[in-house]
Amino acid sequence: MAGAAAAPLLLGSAMAAAAPADVADAAGVEAEGGLPQLNTETYASQVFWLLIAFLILYLLMSRIFLPRIGGVIEERRQRIADDFDKASEFKRQAEDAEATYRQALADAKARAASIAQDTRDQIDEEIKSMQADTDAKLEAEIAAAEARIEETSAKAQMAVREAARETTRAVVMTLIDEQPSDDAIDAALNAAAGSRV
Amino acid sequence: MSLGLNLNPLMDRFIEPLAAGPMEQFEIVPIFGLDFAEAIDLSFTNASLWMLITVGTALLFFTFATRQSKLIPGSVQSMGEVTYEFVANMVRDTMGEEGRGFFPFVFTLFIFVFLCNFLGLLPSIPGSPTSVHTFTPTSHIIVTFTLAILSVGLVVVYGVFKHGFGFLKLFAPSGVPLWLLPLITPIEIVSFLSRPVSLAVRLFANMLAGHVVLKVFAGFVGTLLTAGGVLSILSVIPLLGIIGVFLLEFLVAFLQAFVFAILTCIYLQDALHPSH
Numbered sequence: 001m002a003g004a005a006a007a008p009l010l011l012g013s014a015m016a017a018a019a020p021a022d023v024a025d026a027a028g029v030e031a032e033g034g035l036p037q038l039n040t041e042t043y044a045s046q047v048f049w050l051l052i053a054f055l056i057l058y059l060l061m062s063r064i065f066l067p068r069i070g071g072v073i074e075e076r077r078q079r080i081a082d083d084f085d086k087a088s089e090f091k092r093q094a095e096d097a098e099a100t101y102r103q104a105l106a107d108a109k110a111r112a113a114s115i116a117q118d119t120r121d122q123i124d125e126e127i128k129s130m131q132a133d134t135d136a137k138l139e140a141e142i143a144a145a146e147a148r149i150e151e152t153s154a155k156a157q158m159a160v161r162e163a164a165r166e167t168t169r170a171v172v173m174t175l176i177d178e179q180p181s182d183d184a185i186d187a188a189l190n191a192a193a194g195s196r197v
Numbered sequence: 198m199s200l201g202l203n204l205n206p207l208m209d210r211f212i213e214p215l216a217a218g219p220m221e222q223f224e225i226v227p228i229f230g231l232d233f234a235e236a237i238d239l240s241f242t243n244a245s246l247w248m249l250i251t252v253g254t255a256l257l258f259f260t261f262a263t264r265q266s267k268l269i270p271g272s273v274q275s276m277g278e279v280t281y282e283f284v285a286n287m288v289r290d291t292m293g294e295e296g297r298g299f300f301p302f303v304f305t306l307f308i309f310v311f312l313c314n315f316l317g318l319l320p321s322i323p324g325s326p327t328s329v330h331t332f333t334p335t336s337h338i339i340v341t342f343t344l345a346i347l348s349v350g351l352v353v354v355y356g357v358f359k360h361g362f363g364f365l366k367l368f369a370p371s372g373v374p375l376w377l378l379p380l381i382t383p384i385e386i387v388s389f390l391s392r393p394v395s396l397a398v399r400l401f402a403n404m405l406a407g408h409v410v411l412k413v414f415a416g417f418v419g420t421l422l423t424a425g426g427v428l429s430i431l432s433v434i435p436l437l438g439i440i441g442v443f444l445l446e447f448l449v450a451f452l453q454a455f456v457f458a459i460l461t462c463i464y465l466q467d468a469l470h471p472s473h
Contacts, residue, residue, distance in 0.1 A: 036223040043339045044237045049245035050334070050343050057252045057309055062301035065259040069281045072266040079268060
């Protein structure tokens with residue numbers, strides 16, 4: 001209020017100077033039955049200075065101060081709206097990320113399940129093939145064993161037959177002192193075996 | 198008596214000015230003459246000075262309020278923004294978005310009237326040569342009337358400019374039966390013409406009355422003090438009265454500025470939409 005501080009000094013001295021002289025004046029105005037407000041002589045000056053003051057204030061406000069304040073308020077509103085936008089954008093992103101995560105989780109689960117299934121199938125396959133192999137091997141071994149048994153049994157029969165032949169020959173020699181032919185022995189043995197069967 | 202004697206040196210400085218007539222505070226005193234012609238006296242007076250002080254105060258306040266505008270405002274910036282939003286809401290509520298163009302005018306009107314009222318309430322400091330005599334420009338009917346004419350003049354000029362003859366629909370409200378129009382139209386015209394008068398008189402009378410009451414109470418204090426004895430002590434009562442009225446006047450200073458601005462808004466709404 002630098003202007004205001006200096007101005008009243010001016011006004012004060014004006015009032016002081018005017019006060020004694022104005023007593024008559026003021027009395028005159030009051031004698032006319034008027035308030036100072038009804039003294040039309042002051043009207044021109046009042047209207048003139050009022051319009052000047054009002055115009056200055058209007059120009060100051062409309063050109064400088066209102067745009068400034070309005071700008072700041074608008075900027076703040078914009079900023080808040082932006083922040084809200086950003087917040088909702090972040091929220092959307094977070095939701096997207098969650099959806100992606102869920103999707104990935106579901107995919108992973110599905111893949112895990114399919115891998116497990118595949119593995120299980122593969123293992124089953126292997127087991128089956130191994131079993132088949134083993135079965136085949138076992139069968140072969142069994143067949144070999146059977147063949148061996150047969151051979152052994154054939155050999156044993158041959159041995160028994162040889163023994164029987166020798167025995168027969170020996171018995172015949174002893175009994176009738178005659179060398180029987182092999183064919184006769186075989187026929188006799190066959191007949192004996194045939195009759196026994 | 199001893200009280201009275203003690204007060205004598207004080208009286209010269211304080212009591213005597215207080216005892217001056219209640220109307221003296223409205224006296225207009227030329228500071229320097231400005232006679233362009235013999236007929237028109239445009240002297241720079243104490244009234245002119247206080248109008249310029251009002252402008253200066255507004256300039257100072259809004260300079261501080263917008264000096265370093267921040268997103269998170271300081272206290273002065275907040276006050277500036279609250280004032281801005283207050284008037285902006287007033288304009289928006291009465292006229293809607295169409296009224297944006299009138300906002301600077303209404304804002305200027307509000308600030309000017311409020312600061313004139315408000316600064317006039319600063320106490321005068323009597324005694325020459327360092328005296329400060331406050332003056333309230335809005336306590337003069339010619340000032341308030343000029344402001345009212347500015348408002349209503351803007352309504353008429355804008356209304357005619359925008360609607361042409363359509364602006365006359367203002368005097369024939371829609372929905373009124375034809376046979377009622379001869380009755381309604383004169384009433385509307387009278388009510389329209391009385392707007393500037395009521396605007397001007399309301400503000401002027403409020404300011405005048407407030408200052409007169411303060412001055413009269415102050416006169417009581419002076420009279421009772423100089424009467425001496427018990428009466429001197431009783432001077433506390435009008436002093437308390439002054440305090441009460443003074444606080445009330447702050448409210449009135451704001452309220453009258455608000456009323457002036459919002460009535461201007463309502464009248465401007467007519468200029469936007471004459472057919473109610």
